[in-house]
Amino acid sequence: MKKVLLVCLSLFFTVQANSENLDIASPDLPTLDWQLLAPTVNEQDVSLPEVTDSQKRLLATVIQFQNSAESADQARVTKARKHLSDAGIDVDAALDARARYMALAQRKAESVNTEINGKRVSMSGFVVPTKFNGVKATEFLLLPYAGACIHMPPPAANQIVKLSYPAGFEVENVQFPVTVSGTINANKQTELVQLVDGKMNVTMGYAMEALTIDKYYGDAISNPVSGSNPQDGIGHKGHVH
Known part of the structure:
Protein backbone atom coordinates (compact mmCIF):
# COMPACT_ATOMS: atom_id res chain seq x y z
CA MET A 1 0.00 0.00 0.00
CA THR A 40 7.71 36.95 -15.47
CA VAL A 41 4.06 37.07 -16.54
CA ASN A 42 3.74 40.03 -18.91
CA GLU A 43 0.31 41.21 -17.86
CA GLN A 44 -0.76 44.50 -16.35
CA ASP A 45 -1.17 44.28 -12.59
CA VAL A 46 -4.68 44.52 -11.18
CA SER A 47 -5.25 47.32 -8.67
CA LEU A 48 -7.47 46.57 -5.71
CA PRO A 49 -9.60 49.34 -4.17
CA GLU A 50 -8.32 50.84 -0.94
CA VAL A 51 -10.60 49.77 1.89
CA THR A 52 -10.43 49.74 5.68
CA ASP A 53 -10.35 46.58 7.75
CA SER A 54 -14.03 46.95 8.61
CA GLN A 55 -14.85 47.39 4.91
CA LYS A 56 -12.84 44.26 4.11
CA ARG A 57 -15.00 42.37 6.57
CA LEU A 58 -18.14 43.73 4.90
CA LEU A 59 -16.85 42.62 1.50
CA ALA A 60 -16.07 39.20 2.99
CA THR A 61 -19.68 39.02 4.19
CA VAL A 62 -20.93 39.69 0.67
CA ILE A 63 -18.61 37.02 -0.77
CA GLN A 64 -19.56 34.46 1.85
CA PHE A 65 -23.33 34.84 1.77
CA GLN A 66 -24.29 36.31 -1.62
CA ASN A 67 -25.16 32.89 -3.07
CA SER A 68 -27.03 31.66 -0.03
CA ALA A 69 -30.74 30.91 -0.31
CA GLU A 70 -31.35 31.77 3.34
CA SER A 71 -33.28 35.00 3.89
CA ALA A 72 -31.15 35.88 6.93
CA ASP A 73 -27.97 35.60 4.83
CA GLN A 74 -29.43 37.77 2.10
CA ALA A 75 -30.33 40.36 4.71
CA ARG A 76 -26.67 40.37 5.82
CA VAL A 77 -25.57 40.90 2.24
CA THR A 78 -28.02 43.76 1.69
CA LYS A 79 -26.89 45.45 4.90
CA ALA A 80 -23.20 45.04 4.03
CA ARG A 81 -23.70 46.36 0.51
CA LYS A 82 -25.52 49.43 1.86
CA HIS A 83 -22.72 50.25 4.31
CA LEU A 84 -20.15 49.92 1.55
CA SER A 85 -22.20 51.93 -0.92
CA ASP A 86 -22.67 54.70 1.65
CA ALA A 87 -18.87 54.79 1.98
CA GLY A 88 -18.54 55.30 -1.78
CA ILE A 89 -17.41 51.76 -2.60
CA ASP A 90 -18.70 50.06 -5.73
CA VAL A 91 -19.15 46.54 -4.40
CA ASP A 92 -19.51 44.81 -7.77
CA ALA A 93 -16.42 46.58 -9.14
CA ALA A 94 -14.45 45.66 -6.03
CA LEU A 95 -15.43 41.99 -6.30
CA ASP A 96 -14.59 41.96 -10.01
CA ALA A 97 -11.15 43.44 -9.27
CA ARG A 98 -10.64 40.79 -6.58
CA ALA A 99 -11.49 37.98 -8.99
CA ARG A 100 -9.12 39.34 -11.66
CA TYR A 101 -6.38 39.88 -9.06
CA MET A 102 -6.64 36.29 -7.84
CA ALA A 103 -6.67 34.90 -11.40
CA LEU A 104 -3.52 36.86 -12.26
CA ALA A 105 -1.84 35.70 -9.05
CA GLN A 106 -2.59 32.10 -9.99
CA ARG A 107 -1.18 32.55 -13.49
CA LYS A 108 1.98 34.03 -11.98
CA ALA A 109 2.24 31.18 -9.49
CA GLU A 110 1.82 28.51 -12.16
Whole structure:
Protein backbone atom coordinates (compact mmCIF):
# COMPACT_ATOMS: atom_id res chain seq x y z
CA MET A 1 0.00 0.00 0.00
CA LYS A 2 1.34 3.36 -0.95
CA LYS A 3 2.47 5.40 1.99
CA VAL A 4 2.18 9.14 1.56
CA LEU A 5 3.69 11.36 4.19
CA LEU A 6 4.21 15.07 4.01
CA VAL A 7 6.26 16.12 7.01
CA CYS A 8 5.49 19.45 8.70
CA LEU A 9 8.77 21.30 8.73
CA SER A 10 9.71 24.11 11.08
CA LEU A 11 12.89 26.16 10.68
CA PHE A 12 13.88 29.75 11.35
CA PHE A 13 17.25 30.36 9.75
CA THR A 14 17.99 31.70 6.30
CA VAL A 15 20.15 29.88 3.75
CA GLN A 16 21.94 31.67 0.94
CA ALA A 17 21.97 29.38 -2.13
CA ASN A 18 25.03 30.59 -4.00
CA SER A 19 28.30 29.11 -5.14
CA GLU A 20 30.30 30.74 -2.34
CA ASN A 21 28.32 29.10 0.46
CA LEU A 22 27.24 25.77 -1.00
CA ASP A 23 29.13 22.53 -0.77
CA ILE A 24 27.72 21.24 -4.05
CA ALA A 25 27.98 17.51 -4.57
CA SER A 26 28.48 17.89 -8.33
CA PRO A 27 30.71 20.96 -8.87
CA ASP A 28 30.56 20.61 -12.66
CA LEU A 29 26.81 21.24 -12.69
CA PRO A 30 25.45 24.80 -12.76
CA THR A 31 23.54 25.97 -9.71
CA LEU A 32 19.90 26.70 -10.52
CA ASP A 33 18.45 29.70 -8.69
CA TRP A 34 14.85 29.37 -7.49
CA GLN A 35 14.02 32.73 -9.07
CA LEU A 36 14.64 31.25 -12.53
CA LEU A 37 11.75 28.86 -11.93
CA ALA A 38 9.29 31.77 -11.78
CA PRO A 39 9.29 33.53 -15.19
CA THR A 40 7.71 36.95 -15.47
CA VAL A 41 4.06 37.07 -16.54
CA ASN A 42 3.74 40.03 -18.91
CA GLU A 43 0.31 41.21 -17.86
CA GLN A 44 -0.76 44.50 -16.35
CA ASP A 45 -1.17 44.28 -12.59
CA VAL A 46 -4.68 44.52 -11.18
CA SER A 47 -5.25 47.32 -8.67
CA LEU A 48 -7.47 46.57 -5.71
CA PRO A 49 -9.60 49.34 -4.17
CA GLU A 50 -8.32 50.84 -0.94
CA VAL A 51 -10.60 49.77 1.89
CA THR A 52 -10.43 49.74 5.68
CA ASP A 53 -10.35 46.58 7.75
CA SER A 54 -14.03 46.95 8.61
CA GLN A 55 -14.85 47.39 4.91
CA LYS A 56 -12.84 44.26 4.11
CA ARG A 57 -15.00 42.37 6.57
CA LEU A 58 -18.14 43.73 4.90
CA LEU A 59 -16.85 42.62 1.50
CA ALA A 60 -16.07 39.20 2.99
CA THR A 61 -19.68 39.02 4.19
CA VAL A 62 -20.93 39.69 0.67
CA ILE A 63 -18.61 37.02 -0.77
CA GLN A 64 -19.56 34.46 1.85
CA PHE A 65 -23.33 34.84 1.77
CA GLN A 66 -24.29 36.31 -1.62
CA ASN A 67 -25.16 32.89 -3.07
CA SER A 68 -27.03 31.66 -0.03
CA ALA A 69 -30.74 30.91 -0.31
CA GLU A 70 -31.35 31.77 3.34
CA SER A 71 -33.28 35.00 3.89
CA ALA A 72 -31.15 35.88 6.93
CA ASP A 73 -27.97 35.60 4.83
CA GLN A 74 -29.43 37.77 2.10
CA ALA A 75 -30.33 40.36 4.71
CA ARG A 76 -26.67 40.37 5.82
CA VAL A 77 -25.57 40.90 2.24
CA THR A 78 -28.02 43.76 1.69
CA LYS A 79 -26.89 45.45 4.90
CA ALA A 80 -23.20 45.04 4.03
CA ARG A 81 -23.70 46.36 0.51
CA LYS A 82 -25.52 49.43 1.86
CA HIS A 83 -22.72 50.25 4.31
CA LEU A 84 -20.15 49.92 1.55
CA SER A 85 -22.20 51.93 -0.92
CA ASP A 86 -22.67 54.70 1.65
CA ALA A 87 -18.87 54.79 1.98
CA GLY A 88 -18.54 55.30 -1.78
CA ILE A 89 -17.41 51.76 -2.60
CA ASP A 90 -18.70 50.06 -5.73
CA VAL A 91 -19.15 46.54 -4.40
CA ASP A 92 -19.51 44.81 -7.77
CA ALA A 93 -16.42 46.58 -9.14
CA ALA A 94 -14.45 45.66 -6.03
CA LEU A 95 -15.43 41.99 -6.30
CA ASP A 96 -14.59 41.96 -10.01
CA ALA A 97 -11.15 43.44 -9.27
CA ARG A 98 -10.64 40.79 -6.58
CA ALA A 99 -11.49 37.98 -8.99
CA ARG A 100 -9.12 39.34 -11.66
CA TYR A 101 -6.38 39.88 -9.06
CA MET A 102 -6.64 36.29 -7.84
CA ALA A 103 -6.67 34.90 -11.40
CA LEU A 104 -3.52 36.86 -12.26
CA ALA A 105 -1.84 35.70 -9.05
CA GLN A 106 -2.59 32.10 -9.99
CA ARG A 107 -1.18 32.55 -13.49
CA LYS A 108 1.98 34.03 -11.98
CA ALA A 109 2.24 31.18 -9.49
CA GLU A 110 1.82 28.51 -12.16
CA SER A 111 3.98 30.00 -14.91
CA VAL A 112 6.95 27.74 -15.64
CA ASN A 113 10.29 28.15 -17.38
CA THR A 114 10.49 25.61 -20.19
CA GLU A 115 13.97 26.82 -21.18
CA ILE A 116 15.45 24.71 -18.41
CA ASN A 117 13.89 21.47 -19.71
CA GLY A 118 16.37 18.61 -19.81
CA LYS A 119 19.16 20.51 -18.07
CA ARG A 120 21.32 18.85 -15.44
CA VAL A 121 21.62 21.23 -12.52
CA SER A 122 22.31 21.50 -8.82
CA MET A 123 19.76 23.03 -6.41
CA SER A 124 19.47 23.58 -2.69
CA GLY A 125 16.20 23.50 -0.79
CA PHE A 126 14.12 21.65 1.78
CA VAL A 127 12.90 18.13 0.99
CA VAL A 128 9.51 16.84 2.10
CA PRO A 129 9.31 13.04 1.61
CA THR A 130 6.13 11.74 -0.06
CA LYS A 131 6.98 8.11 -0.87
CA PHE A 132 9.06 5.54 0.99
CA ASN A 133 10.84 2.27 0.31
CA GLY A 134 11.46 0.93 3.78
CA VAL A 135 13.16 3.59 5.88
CA LYS A 136 14.36 5.52 2.84
CA ALA A 137 12.29 8.06 0.92
CA THR A 138 12.29 7.78 -2.87
CA GLU A 139 10.05 10.72 -3.79
CA PHE A 140 10.01 14.21 -2.33
CA LEU A 141 8.82 17.74 -2.75
CA LEU A 142 11.76 20.13 -3.02
CA LEU A 143 10.84 23.55 -1.62
CA PRO A 144 12.64 26.89 -1.26
CA TYR A 145 11.65 27.14 2.41
CA ALA A 146 10.67 24.98 5.35
CA GLY A 147 7.23 25.14 6.91
CA ALA A 148 4.90 23.09 4.70
CA CYS A 149 1.83 22.39 6.82
CA ILE A 150 -1.91 22.35 6.24
CA HIS A 151 -2.29 25.65 8.12
CA MET A 152 0.27 27.32 5.85
CA PRO A 153 -0.37 28.07 2.18
CA PRO A 154 1.92 26.00 -0.05
CA PRO A 155 4.57 27.73 -2.13
CA ALA A 156 3.67 28.80 -5.66
CA ALA A 157 3.56 25.88 -8.07
CA ASN A 158 6.67 27.18 -9.82
CA GLN A 159 8.48 27.00 -6.49
CA ILE A 160 7.82 23.28 -5.97
CA VAL A 161 9.88 20.54 -7.60
CA LYS A 162 8.66 16.95 -7.50
CA LEU A 163 11.85 15.04 -6.81
CA SER A 164 12.38 11.38 -7.70
CA TYR A 165 15.34 9.49 -6.24
CA PRO A 166 14.97 5.70 -6.67
CA ALA A 167 18.16 5.00 -4.71
CA GLY A 168 16.43 6.37 -1.63
CA PHE A 169 17.50 8.94 0.95
CA GLU A 170 17.09 8.43 4.68
CA VAL A 171 15.69 11.58 6.27
CA GLU A 172 17.56 11.58 9.57
CA ASN A 173 16.28 14.96 10.71
CA VAL A 174 13.72 17.04 8.84
CA GLN A 175 15.19 20.27 10.21
CA PHE A 176 17.96 20.65 7.67
CA PRO A 177 18.10 21.47 3.93
CA VAL A 178 19.77 19.50 1.16
CA THR A 179 21.60 20.00 -2.08
CA VAL A 180 20.40 17.88 -5.00
CA SER A 181 21.64 17.37 -8.53
CA GLY A 182 19.77 15.94 -11.49
CA THR A 183 17.77 16.59 -14.63
CA ILE A 184 14.90 19.06 -14.31
CA ASN A 185 11.83 19.61 -16.49
CA ALA A 186 8.78 21.85 -16.36
CA ASN A 187 5.93 19.46 -15.60
CA LYS A 188 2.93 21.03 -13.87
CA GLN A 189 0.79 18.51 -12.02
CA THR A 190 -1.53 18.48 -9.01
CA GLU A 191 -1.62 15.71 -6.43
CA LEU A 192 -3.52 15.19 -3.18
CA VAL A 193 -0.91 14.65 -0.49
CA GLN A 194 -1.29 13.68 3.14
CA LEU A 195 0.21 16.16 5.57
CA VAL A 196 0.65 15.35 9.22
CA ASP A 197 -2.28 17.66 9.99
CA GLY A 198 -4.54 16.97 6.99
CA LYS A 199 -4.72 16.42 3.24
CA MET A 200 -3.92 19.10 0.69
CA ASN A 201 -3.95 19.39 -3.09
CA VAL A 202 -0.47 20.53 -4.08
CA THR A 203 0.35 21.81 -7.58
CA MET A 204 3.97 21.19 -8.58
CA GLY A 205 5.50 23.10 -11.47
CA TYR A 206 8.61 20.98 -12.04
CA ALA A 207 9.93 17.44 -11.84
CA MET A 208 13.50 16.33 -11.30
CA GLU A 209 15.18 12.96 -11.63
CA ALA A 210 17.82 13.28 -8.92
CA LEU A 211 21.34 11.92 -9.32
CA THR A 212 22.50 12.85 -5.83
CA ILE A 213 21.00 14.15 -2.59
CA ASP A 214 23.34 15.49 0.08
CA LYS A 215 22.78 17.23 3.38
CA TYR A 216 23.33 20.94 2.83
CA TYR A 217 25.39 21.41 5.97
CA GLY A 218 27.15 18.06 6.11
CA ASP A 219 27.91 17.13 9.72
CA ALA A 220 27.83 19.91 12.32
CA ILE A 221 28.58 22.69 9.82
CA SER A 222 27.39 26.10 11.01
CA ASN A 223 24.81 28.26 9.28
CA PRO A 224 26.68 30.16 6.51
CA VAL A 225 24.67 33.30 7.27
CA SER A 226 24.47 33.48 11.07
CA GLY A 227 27.39 31.22 11.98
CA SER A 228 25.11 29.26 14.31
CA ASN A 229 24.35 25.56 14.26
CA PRO A 230 21.27 24.93 12.06
CA GLN A 231 19.55 23.16 14.96
CA ASP A 232 19.86 26.13 17.32
CA GLY A 233 17.19 28.45 15.95
CA ILE A 234 13.75 26.93 15.52
CA GLY A 235 10.87 29.05 14.32
CA HIS A 236 8.32 28.49 11.59
CA LYS A 237 10.22 28.64 8.32
CA GLY A 238 13.56 29.26 6.69
CA HIS A 239 14.24 30.32 3.12
CA VAL A 240 16.60 29.33 0.35
CA HIS A 241 17.29 32.20 -2.05
